[in-house]
Amino acid sequence: MPPVDNRPSPFNSTSQPPPDNGPIECLIICTKAHHTELAIKDISHRLTKDSTICLVHNGMGVLESINQNVFPDPNNRPHYIQTVFSHGLGRNDSFKISHLGVGTTILSPVGDPSIPPTTPEADHTWAPSTKYLLRLLTLTPPLVAVAETPAGLLQYQLEKLAVNCVINPLTALSDCTNGEILYSFSFTRVMRLLLFEISAVICALPELQGIPGIEDRFSPERLRRLVVNIASNTAKNHSSMQQDINQRRLTEIEYFNGWIVRRGEELGIKCALNYMIKHLVAAKAATHRSREAGAIPLDLDNVISTNEPPI
Ligand SMILES: NC(=O)C1=CN([C@@H]2O[C@H](COP(=O)(O)OP(=O)(O)OC[C@H]3O[C@@H](n4cnc5c(N)ncnc54)[C@H](OP(=O)(O)O)[C@@H]3O)[C@@H](O)[C@H]2O)C=CC1
Numbered sequence: 001m002p003p004v005d006n007r008p009s010p011f012n013s014t015s016q017p018p019p020d021n022g023p024i025e026c027l028i029i030c031t032k033a034h035h036t037e038l039a040i041k042d043i044s045h046r047l048t049k050d051s052t053i054c055l056v057h058n059g060m061g062v063l064e065s066i067n068q069n070v071f072p073d074p075n076n077r078p079h080y081i082q083t084v085f086s087h088g089l090g091r092n093d094s095f096k097i098s099h100l101g102v103g104t105t106i107l108s109p110v111g112d113p114s115i116p117p118t119t120p121e122a123d124h125t126w127a128p129s130t131k132y133l134l135r136l137l138t139l140t141p142p143l144v145a146v147a148e149t150p151a152g153l154l155q156y157q158l159e160k161l162a163v164n165c166v167i168n169p170l171t172a173l174s175d176c177t178n179g180e181i182l183y184s185f186s187f188t189r190v191m192r193l194l195l196f197e198i199s200a201v202i203c204a205l206p207e208l209q210g211i212p213g214i215e216d217r218f219s220p221e222r223l224r225r226l227v228v229n230i231a232s233n234t235a236k237n238h239s240s241m242q243q244d245i246n247q248r249r250l251t252e253i254e255y256f257n258g259w260i261v262r263r264g265e266e267l268g269i270k271c272a273l274n275y276m277i278k279h280l281v282a283a284k285a286a287t288h289r290s291r292e293a294g295a296i297p298l299d300l301d302n303v304i305s306t307n308e309p310p311i
């Protein structure tokens with residue numbers, strides 16, 4: 001039986017649950033990257049500088065937009081925990097989720113942005129809600145959760161980003177499974193060229209400077225091996241982007257290749273291939289939209305125009 005956490009909550013506990021408009025102490029947000037800001041904005045009046053938000057999404061750049069657009073005042077911002085989540089989940093129905101593949105949950109509280117992530121943060125600087133949520137998640141066996149330093153988490157996030165920047169758009173554009181991108185010379189060429197740009201941007205990121213071994217960990221060859229391993233281990237799966245395109249949902253491309261392009265621009269590194277891939281995915285989504293809009297039978301030739309006022 002999993003261990004039961006009998007420790008009292010660090011917060012004022014009452015026998016009544018807090019009202020629906022009361023302050024939220026701990027919040028876990030597991031929406032797509034492009035929905036996260038809006039999901040938080042909707043309940044931002046209930047979040048205080050004592051709250052902790054745990055963000056579970058793929059891609060990069062979400063936290064920065066939440067800070068800029070939802071909590072612009074650094075003195076009144078909630079605390080955050082960021083994650084890299086590698087379990088496989090599938091939705092059967094509303095509120096019915098299947099655990100399809102066991103992975104891990106790597107967690108790290110987000111440090112003060114003025115302190116480089118390479119500086120270890122002392123545990124006592126974490127807010128009570130952050131400590132509580134971190135302890136709760138790491139003591140939940142099915143999550144296989146481990147806590148990392150901000151610098152450690154950032155490196156796992158960037159590895160996952162590199163994987164998502166290759167597998168997701170290639171499978172979405174070619175409408176194939178993750179494994180199918182492994183057995184074609186053409187896919188291999190595209191993969192290598194994308195990874196050259198991705199590696200150059202990651203290795204130049206100011207937030208990674210000073211961490212030993214970055215050039216090796218994020219070399220194009222190491223990233224390629226990472227992509228190939230994950231594509232083989234999930235060979236029969238359809239990537240989330242392939243599913244999003246086919247189900248006519250917004251994709252996370254802006255937070256994958258889009259982020260690489262934007263950070264590359266800041267660093268003076270041109271990422272023409274990632275730019276192209278991002279636009280090919282957007283174009284595929286736009287083609288679906290216009291085809292389906294065109295499929296609505298509107299016979300404009302036979303529309304009779306009258307000067308009569310509308311009834
Ligand atoms: N699924 C997986 O196996 C994995 C997913 N991830 C990442 O996790 C993130 C979430 O993925 P996934 O769970 O698959 O995504 P889904 O789209 O399946 O689920 C997202 C959920 O967010 C809800 N939502 C959307 N907008 C809002 C809002 N404004 N307020 C409240 N709730 C909202 C949706 O509600 P509704 O049902 O009403 O639409 C839905 O239940 C993504 O970044 C994904 O890449 C990472 C690793 C594995």
Ligand SMILES: CC(C)(CO)C(=O)C(=O)O
Nearest residue numbers: 167234237238239240241
């Ligand atoms: C790792 C991968 C590519 C697995 O499908 C994924 O994270 C996704 O589909 O978004």
